Amino acid sequence: MMEEASQKIRMLEQSPAVKGQFSHFVESTDWQAVTQSHQEKTEQDVLRALSKSKLDVADFAALISPAAEPYLLEMVAKSERLTLQRFGNTVSLFAPLYLSNTCANECTYCGFSMSNAIKRLTLNESQIEKEVLAIKSKGFDHILLVTGETNKVSMPYFERMIPLIKPHFSQLSMEVQPLEVRDYKQLQNIGLDGVLVYQETYRRTTYLEHHLRGNKSNFNYRLDAPDRIGQAGIHKIGLGVLLGLEDWRTDSVMMAHHLRHLQKCYWRSRFSVAFPRIRPCEGGIVPKSVISDRQLVQLIAAWRLFDRDLEMSLSTRESPEFRHHAVRMGFTTMSAESKTQPGGYAEDAQEALEQFEISDERPVADIMAMIRKQGRDVVWKDWDPALSHR
Ligand code: SF4
Numbered sequence: 001m002m003e004e005a006s007q008k009i010r011m012l013e014q015s016p017a018v019k020g021q022f023s024h025f026v027e028s029t030d031w032q033a034v035t036q037s038h039q040e041k042t043e044q045d046v047l048r049a050l051s052k053s054k055l056d057v058a059d060f061a062a063l064i065s066p067a068a069e070p071y072l073l074e075m076v077a078k079s080e081r082l083t084l085q086r087f088g089n090t091v092s093l094f095a096p097l098y099l100s101n102t103c104a105n106e107c108t109y110c111g112f113s114m115s116n117a118i119k120r121l122t123l124n125e126s127q128i129e130k131e132v133l134a135i136k137s138k139g140f141d142h143i144l145l146v147t148g149e150t151n152k153v154s155m156p157y158f159e160r161m162i163p164l165i166k167p168h169f170s171q172l173s174m175e176v177q178p179l180e181v182r183d184y185k186q187l188q189n190i191g192l193d194g195v196l197v198y199q200e201t202y203r204r205t206t207y208l209e210h211h212l213r214g215n216k217s218n219f220n221y222r223l224d225a226p227d228r229i230g231q232a233g234i235h236k237i238g239l240g241v242l243l244g245l246e247d248w249r250t251d252s253v254m255m256a257h258h259l260r261h262l263q264k265c266y267w268r269s270r271f272s273v274a275f276p277r278i279r280p281c282e283g284g285i286v287p288k289s290v291i292s293d294r295q296l297v298q299l300i301a302a303w304r305l306f307d308r309d310l311e312m313s314l315s316t317r318e319s320p321e322f323r324h325h326a327v328r329m330g331f332t333t334m335s336a337e338s339k340t341q342p343g344g345y346a347e348d349a350q351e352a353l354e355q356f357e358i359s360d361e362r363p364v365a366d367i368m369a370m371i372r373k374q375g376r377d378v379v380w381k382d383w384d385p386a387l388s389h390r
Contacts, residue, residue, distance in 0.1 A: 015220040021227040022261050023220040026254070031203050035250045041065035050074060055306045060256045063302035064249050072298055079304035079330040086308045090379045091371050092333045093364070094142035094171075095135050098342045099123050099161065103148025105214030107200075108285050109242065109278055112148045114214065121342045122153055128161060130346035132168050138337060138364045141380040142171040144196070146340075149177035149216055158187060166191030170381040173236065177215065178225035184232030196238030197225040198274070201246040202254035206288070210245060226258070230266030236311070237262060237269050243296075244278035244287030252299060256306060272311035272333070273303055277318075293322060297329065304330035316360040320370075323360050327374040332382075336367040 017027040038061040046068040049059035062068060063075065100122035103112045111118065123131065135143065143165065147153045154177065166172050173194035174187070184195065201207050204219050211217040229237050239258060241251040259271060275296060278287045291299070303312060313333040314326055323334065338358055339345050362370075368378045 015218050017220055018224055018227075020265075021224040022258050023223045025257065025261060026202060026204070026223060029254075029257075031250065034253050035247060037061050038065045038249045038253055041067045043067050043070075046071055049305070050078070057253060057256045057260060060302055060306040061249075061253050063305060064252055064299055068298060068302070069294075072294070072301070075301035075305065076297060076329055079301035080328050082304055082308050083330045083332070087332050089375070089377055090382075091327060091331060091376045092142065092379045092382045093140065093336050093367070094144055094173075094333060095138070095140040095345075096144045096146050096175075096335060096338050096340065097128075097131055097135060097165070098146045098340055098344065099128065099157075100147040100150075100153045101342055102150050102152055103214075104150040105148070105216040106212040107216060108210045108212065109245070122147075122157075123342050125161075125164060127343055127346070128164055131343065132165055134345035136168055139380055140364075141169055142173070142382075143169045144173045144175060144335075146174075147176045149214065153177075155179070155183055155186070159190065162187060162190050162192065173238070175238075178222050179228070181228045181231045184229055184234055188232060188234055192234065194236030194238060194272075195225075195229045195234050196240065196272070196274070197222065197229070198238075198240035198242065198276070199223060199255070199258075200242045201251055202241065202258075203246045203251070206246045210285075226262055227265065230262055230269055233266075233268065235269060236272060237266070238272040238274065238313070240274040240276060242276055242278050243291045243299075244289055247289045248277075248291045248295070248299070252302075259307065259310070270309070270311065271307075272313055274313045274315065275300065276315060296322075297326075300326065300329050300331070316358045319359045320362060323367075324370055324374070327371055327376055334367070334371075337362070337364045 017023040041062040045062035049055055049062045050071060052059060068075065101112045101118070102120045102122050104114055106113050106115060145165070162172065171193050172191050173196060174192060175196040178197055199222060200210065207219050208217060216222065226237050226239060239255055241255055255273070262271065277291050277296065300312065303310060311332045312330055314323060314331050315335045316338045340358065371378050
């Protein structure tokens, strides 16, 4: 325990809040005050937010507050209308490709944590080629590369593997360990279009309770990763919190602040948000704040009203029923038939290697049918390298 505590203190010392980057805002913001800001919202605040076309963070806080619950149908209808106006009648599909489940971090909610006795696998060139072909055969043209966080799966590996994968897909995003600006620039030069870095929670004390060992326990370094991605000029930056680790409303308000900060600084990038929610069984931890289906719908609609241009993504963590009803709500992007274990597309399922359990296991054809039944068209890409400003 003593050693863990002193490691955390070392991490804090190594990574001070950086002025001009979001860690500076978080350092100077009182968590309780943010919590109070949504708790105190009234019906008048909600009605004002609903009537506005350009919303600020205070409006967003009103829309996710209990005071907005009676206005859920109105919020969902407006969210659907705004999404149709901005993105048309489409939902874009993507597939995650897990390249490695090796990880040097200890996160309380994740099956890849270092101390878990699971078989570790990092795909080599020929295994990746098989995965790529299997994914392509299902029709996907947008791929999300996912890895655990370890020195063995870092820049030299990415520089070798991206040139093999990129020629097969119009859009390539990554969800890997946070990197330096020069690294993001280098990866952009070889085909990277988007980077997702989920903060998990914006409350430092809670963050340290769930990130026990490894580089990920450096709160500020992760917090400032989206700034570094923006500085590198990456086309798309993805944010997310693990809903349930902390008060989901306070974390969402902090993420709204984060989005506005990034939009001001890196206006040429596009932004996306995702809504992973922790499930009671994951890693054996109990969510601190449970977000119900109804509250998740409220949160999704609030994000769309807050930002019309925001890409919003829903993963296969959610059940078929929820995804079925969510299609029309405001989402622009969905994963389908996802495998969360390295080698999962080409090889037989190896559940012991999975990062988390998938709820919606339906094949891509069923997901497409479900999307069409909801009156939306499926698109396989919404971006092409030829459109890049680099
Ligand atoms: S959440 Fe990421 S960093 Fe943490 S154990 Fe899982 S793979 Fe590793």
